[in-house]
Amino acid sequence: MRAAMKKNDELHLNRRSFLCASTAAAGGLLVSLYLDFPAFAQEGSPAPPPKVYAPDAFVRIEPNGKIFITVNRLEFGQGVQTSLPMVLAEELDADWSQVVPELAPAAEVYKDPLFGIQMVGGSGSISHSFQQYRELGAKTRAMLIASAADRWKVSPNVCRAENSVVYGPGGKSARYAELAERATRQPVPNTVRLKNPSEFHLIGKKVPRLDSRAKCDGSQKFGLDLDLPGMKVAVVAHPPVFGGRVKSVDDKEARRLSGVKDIFEIPLARGTGVAVVADRFWTAKQARDGLRIEWDLSGIELADSSQLSTRFKELARTTGNVVVARGDDKAMSRTPAARRIVAEYEFPYLAHTPMEPLNATVRFEGDKAEAWVPSQFQTMDQMAIAQALGLKPEQVTFHTEYAGGGFGRRAVIDSHVPVEAALIAKRFRDTPIKLVWPREDDVRGGYYRPMHAHRVEIGIGADGMPAAWRHVIVGQSIVAGTPFAAMMIRNGVDHTTVEGASDTNYNIPNFHLSAHNPTVNVPVLWWRSVGNTHTAFVIETLVDELAMRAKMDPIAYRRKLLKSEAKKLHAVLDLLDEKSAGWRKNLPKGHAAGISCHECFGTAVACAVDVSIENKRPKIHRATVAVHCGLPVNPLTIESQFQGGIGFGLTQLMGQGAITLKDGRVEQRNFDGYTPPYIGDVPVTIDVHIVPSTEAPTGCGEPPVPVISPAVVNALTRLTGKRYRNLPLVAV
Amino acid sequence: MATYQLNVNGQSKKVDVDPGTPLLWVLREELKMTGTKYGCGISACGACTVHVDGIATRSCVVPVSLIGTRRITTIEAIAQDPVGRTVQNAWVEKDVVQCGYCQSGQIMSAVALLKATPKPTEQNIEESMGGNLCRCATYVRIREAIKSASQQL
Numbered sequence: 063m064r065a066a067m068k069k070n071d072e073l074h075l076n077r078r079s080f081l082c083a084s085t086a087a088a089g090g091l092l093v094s095l096y097l098d099f100p101a102f103a104q105e106g107s108p109a110p111p112p113k114v115y116a117p118d119a120f121v122r123i124e125p126n127g128k129i130f131i132t133v134n135r136l137e138f139g140q141g142v143q144t145s146l147p148m149v150l151a152e153e154l155d156a157d158w159s160q161v162v163p164e165l166a167p168a169a170e171v172y173k174d175p176l177f178g179i180q181m182v183g184g185s186g187s188i189s190h191s192f193q194q195y196r197e198l199g200a201k202t203r204a205m206l207i208a209s210a211a212d213r214w215k216v217s218p219n220v221c222r223a224e225n226s227v228v229y230g231p232g233g234k235s236a237r238y239a240e241l242a243e244r245a246t247r248q249p250v251p252n253t254v255r256l257k258n259p260s261e262f263h264l265i266g267k268k269v270p271r272l273d274s275r276a277k278c279d280g281s282q283k284f285g286l287d288l289d290l291p292g293m294k295v296a297v298v299a300h301p302p303v304f305g306g307r308v309k310s311v312d313d314k315e316a317r318r319l320s321g322v323k324d325i326f327e328i329p330l331a332r333g334t335g336v337a338v339v340a341d342r343f344w345t346a347k348q349a350r351d352g353l354r355i356e357w358d359l360s361g362i363e364l365a366d367s368s369q370l371s372t373r374f375k376e377l378a379r380t381t382g383n384v385v386v387a388r389g390d391d392k393a394m395s396r397t398p399a400a401r402r403i404v405a406e407y408e409f410p411y412l413a414h415t416p417m418e419p420l421n422a423t424v425r426f427e428g429d430k431a432e433a434w435v436p437s438q439f440q441t442m443d444q445m446a447i448a449q450a451l452g453l454k455p456e457q458v459t460f461h462t463e464y465a466g467g468g469f470g471r472r473a474v475i476d477s478h479v480p481v482e483a484a485l486i487a488k489r490f491r492d493t494p495i496k497l498v499w500p501r502e503d504d505v506r507g508g509y510y511r512p513m514h515a516h517r518v519e520i521g522i523g524a525d526g527m528p529a530a531w532r533h534v535i536v537g538q539s540i541v542a543g544t545p546f547a548a549m550m551i552r553n554g555v556d557h558t559t560v561e562g563a564s565d566t567n568y569n570i571p572n573f574h575l576s577a578h579n580p581t582v583n584v585p586v587l588w589w590r591s592v593g594n595t596h597t598a599f600v601i602e603t604l605v606d607e608l609a610m611r612a613k614m615d616p617i618a619y620r621r622k623l624l625k626s627e628a629k630k631l632h633a634v635l636d637l638l639d640e641k642s643a644g645w646r647k648n649l650p651k652g653h654a655a656g657i658s659c660h661e662c663f664g665t666a667v668a669c670a671v672d673v674s675i676e677n678k679r680p681k682i683h684r685a686t687v688a689v690h691c692g693l694p695v696n697p698l699t700i701e702s703q704f705q706g707g708i709g710f711g712l713t714q715l716m717g718q719g720a721i722t723l724k725d726g727r728v729e730q731r732n733f734d735g736y737t738p739p740y741i742g743d744v745p746v747t748i749d750v751h752i753v754p755s756t757e758a759p760t761g762c763g764e765p766p767v768p769v770i771s772p773a774v775v776n777a778l779t780r781l782t783g784k785r786y787r788n789l790p791l792v793a794v
Numbered sequence: 795m796a797t798y799q800l801n802v803n804g805q806s807k808k809v810d811v812d813p814g815t816p817l818l819w820v821l822r823e824e825l826k827m828t829g830t831k832y833g834c835g836i837s838a839c840g841a842c843t844v845h846v847d848g849i850a851t852r853s854c855v856v857p858v859s860l861i862g863t864r865r866i867t868t869i870e871a872i873a874q875d876p877v878g879r880t881v882q883n884a885w886v887e888k889d890v891v892q893c894g895y896c897q898s899g900q901i902m903s904a905v906a907l908l909k910a911t912p913k914p915t916e917q918n919i920e921e922s923m924g925g926n927l928c929r930c931a932t933y934v935r936i937r938e939a940i941k942s943a944s945q946q947l
Contacts, residue, residue, distance in 0.1 A: 138893050139892030139893030139894070139930045140892070141892070270886070270889050271889055271891065273891070273894065274885070274886045274889060274890075274891050275886055276894075277891040277894025277897050278882045278885045278886055278890075278891065278894075278897060278901060279829070279869065279870070279872075279873060279882060280827075280828070280829020280830070280868070280869035280870045280898050281829065281870075282894055283828065284831075284895060286828075286831075286832065287822075287828035289826060289828070320795065320812075342819065342823045343819060343822075343823060343832075344812075344815050344816070344819040344823065345812075414929075415929060416893070416895075416929055417831070417833050417839070417841060417893065417895040417896045417927065417928070417929050417930075418831070418833075418893070418895045419832065419833070464893075464894075465893065466831070466893045466894070466895025466896075467892075467893040467895060467929045467930060468893075469929070500835060501833065501834045501835060501836075502835075698889055702889065702892060702932070702935065703892075705931070705932070705934045705935065706892055706930045706931045706932055707931075708931070709928075709930075709931020709932075709933060709934075710929065710930070710931050712931075732834050732835070732836050732838060733833075733834050733836070733838035733839050733927060734836060734838050738927060738929060739931060739933075740924055740925070740926070740927060740933075741919070741920055741923045741924060741926070741928075741933040741936065741937070742920040742924055744931055744933050744934070745934070746916060746934075746937065747934060748934050
């Protein structure tokens with residue numbers, strides 16, 4: 063995803079934006095923004111005329127004063143349904159108590175301004191839409207002021223806006239709600255002045271989430287809670303091995319269950335399956351579990367974790383496709399053997415397991431369809447549903463449903479869950495079909511963080527700093543064979559395999575990085591922070607090892623090794639040192655501090671943990687985190703994202719934090735076999751400190767994840783003297 | 795199929811379902827009370843936690859036929875209880891939720907904890923909340939909210 067982001071950064075500088083207004087039937091102010099990229103226009107050709115999109119695209123001010131702000135993202139915990147409206151409301155000078163967020167349906171106008179598809183990923187919700195939402199707010203405010211000035215026959219320059227009211231000379235005032243309709247007839251300004259950060263009254267404040275109450279009283283509806291008239295529920299029997307095909311089905315017992323409507327075979331993204339449709343989920347699942355299916359597994363690769371481990375480790379001992387070759391290749395051979403480290407690492411497949419099981423609801427009506435999906439990839443899912451139904455994307459009305467987590471699992475390139483729902487709905491015309499993947503299907507269903515092996519050889523200089531670093535990474539490509547490949551595969555290497563290593567901020571003069579992307583019959587996917595989950599672990603544990611050998615303080619060693627231009631990392635290490643020195647220097651007996659730092663998605667993070675060992679497991683008493691994410695839009699959300707991301711990152715240290723395969727079959731079924739962190743597994747306190755900044759805001763969803771596991775393991779090493787290079791962490 | 799008269803949030807509700815249907819699916823699909831969530835179906839995540847005669851119970855593994863006349867309380871009615879209201883308010887005050895999907899279950903477990911142990915220790919909290927999974931890992935703020943509610947009770 064970073065590759066796509068970098069390429070489009072250049073486009074961002076050139077973009078022209080048009081704001082269009084139209085009058086709503088209800089008499090509200092409607093504003094839509096059209097972003098035009100040079101990528102879609104011939105170089106040097108005139109700009110296409112501004113398009114007018116469906117009304118009420120981003121802001122709707124109703125006569126009662128309520129201001130509806132459309133959020134062009136999925137809300138799945140990251141808090142964007144509060145923070146993007148904050149950005150718009152700031153420039154609009156809106157009365158925050160009247161702001162109501164709404165999640166956008168799939169539409170051209172809601173595509174990510176940089177990625178060109180409607181999505182949540184790459185930690186871009188705020189960073190990519192910050193400027194867009196500020197401009198929308200400022201232009202809307204300018205139109206409201208112009209409308210008031212017209213009414214009072216004064217210059218707009220003598221009017222000002224505050225808290226949803228325009229004030230004019232002589233004590234005149236008018237509420238936004240009364241100005242809204244006439245404001246739509248105002249020309250949309252081409253340029254507007256945006257506020258200086260010193261003028262912000264919302265941005266930078268700890269603003270509570272707008273969805274808290276509904277999520278605490280059971281009233282918030284998620285995709286799985288959808289209940290439509292006449293709706294049926296579907297559950298699919300998936301093959302036990304990826305790509306397996308149905309040979310025969312005995313559904314006699316299943317059909318006997320009262321409420322079962324139909325049972326039939328459907329094609330899947332890999333192989334075929336059997337769909338059960340019933341009045342209720344419970345009936346559908348009982349019927350599905352009662353099917354007797356014979357599967358055709360002929361000619362299918364049976365992936366096996368222990369065999370893959372051997373194969374990957376062997377591959378890691380050979381040079382792969384070269385990603386970085388900096389400095390002198392012979393530097394390693396000049397380092398005496400006593401000053402060399404060879405380290406081999408292994409990482410398992412990981413499932414995302416968001417709390418809300420995967421689901422999608424589709425109603426097919428012949429020449430059109432409607433879909434309700436908790437989706438991170440709205441426009442891609444819309445297109446895939448349309449294709450499955452033989453429709454055009456614009457014939458599919460696509461609603462973005464609130465999601466119970468996602469972490470990448472709802473950003474699936476082949477849209478396999480919505481497509482299954484569409485194929486089933488095709489058989490039940492005019493009937494909404496809610497497809498549910500029970501937890502077992504999710505745990506066993508693939509689309510995992512890929513398994514990886516790393517091999518690193520380090521030649522240490524006489525000064526204790528790494529003089530030569532030779533690194534090989536082995537893991538499946540996430541994007542090979544997909545439309546993302548052209549952008550994200552370079553020199554035969556998927557960028558997501560090496561991100562976090564290829565762009566390391568450590569100053570290592572002779573640095574060689576290569577990678578292998580073997581194919582394996584296991585579907586893989588981005589898992590919150592993607593490649594950084596393993597690259598940061600390897601680099602941060604090795605750098606800590608180097609610091610120990612050099613008998614240097616781990617923070618001081620990192621500062622010395624970092625490039626001077628890695629300003630954000632230097633800043634977070636300084637802040638971490640300041641905020642954690644107190645407790646790090648007064649640790650009780652049997653405790654140790656662990657340090658790590660990493661920059662990804664534009665955000666730098668440094669972390670210190672206080673760890674002891676209880677029952678052969680790490681007990682993490684506290685974590686102190688320092689963050690540099692540019693301008694902090696909502697420090698409360700940032701704090702929550704970092705506290706939560708630390709917990710999420712600990713998934714890979716859990717004793718049962720691995721998906722393994724034997725004879726092509728996934729060995730775990732549910733949370734009893736694949737066990738993410740519970741309350742006792744995460745630090746009791748996590749204090750988050752933000753470096754003050756007015757630079758452009760950068761991501762906060764993924765950057766918290768990579769730092770925690772290496773920090774904990776670095777502390778464990780200081781307690782036990784052992785190295786921990788194979789995850790999951792089965793025993794300390 | 796069998797008919798059951800259930801006491802849900804102080805109201806009598808008649809349902810006609812298979813005796814083996816878990817209480818969770820009776821609440822969600824028959825009574826359309828979707829505040830109680832499905833997360834795993836094997837009592838491993840706590841998202842489906844309700845109170846049965848005041849005891850925190852995983853509704854995904856309790857067949858409706860075993861409920862009888864016991865009082866069922868769900869997230870939709872927990873605000874009517876003074877402890878429930880305090881806990882809910884503490885959750886909002888501490889900005890606990892992220893995706894929010896597990897929070898019905900977290901709140902139901904926290905209310906049961908505070909009713910039995912109004913001044914819980916860290917260990918009490920870890921034990922009582924230890925079966926409630928949150929993939930957003932809002933655990934630090936859950937602890938803070940429980941302590942805040944405890945102080946107000």
